[in-house]
Amino acid sequence: IDAMCIPTSCRDQELAECFINFMLSREAAVANAEYIYYASPNRLVYDDPEYIDDMGEDTMAILYPDIDFNAMYGAYAYRSLDADMLDYVNTLWETLKIN
Numbered sequence: 001i002d003a004m005c006i007p008t009s010c011r012d013q014e015l016a017e018c019f020i021n022f023m024l025s026r027e028a029a030v031a032n033a034e035y036i037y038y039a040s041p042n043r044l045v046y047d048d049p050e051y052i053d054d055m056g057e058d059t060m061a062i063l064y065p066d067i068d069f070n071a072m073y074g075a076y077a078y079r080s081l082d083a084d085m086l087d088y089v090n091t092l093w094e095t096l097k098i099n
Contacts (some may be wrong), residue, residue: 007093039063 004023006016022028030051031042046049046064054078055063079091 018087 004020006013006020010016024042024044026048029040029042029045030048031081033042033045033051034054040046046060052060080086
């Protein structure tokens with residue numbers, strides 16, 4: 001799963017929010033999707049005519065299948081971590097000093 005979040009220990013929340021907003025902009029999001037070759041949940045990407053042309057019809061059908069996401073959510077959605085696992089993951093992040 002690709003996600004961006006701001007840890008509570010972040011020293012510059014405004015800068016972190018600016019970065020996330022930039023990465024979600026059309027130009028940056030399309031460039032990122034083309035670079036990593038993963039499907040993007042960002043509508044600005046999968047509705048972009050240039051992106052669609054660049055990827056091609058077959059690739060678009062694979063990356064963005066015509067399915068009902070609401071119906072599939074229950075089967076594929078990530079669940080919240082239990083308290084022990086959440087503590088462990090938080091410890092790993094703090095060790096990496098990502099802030």
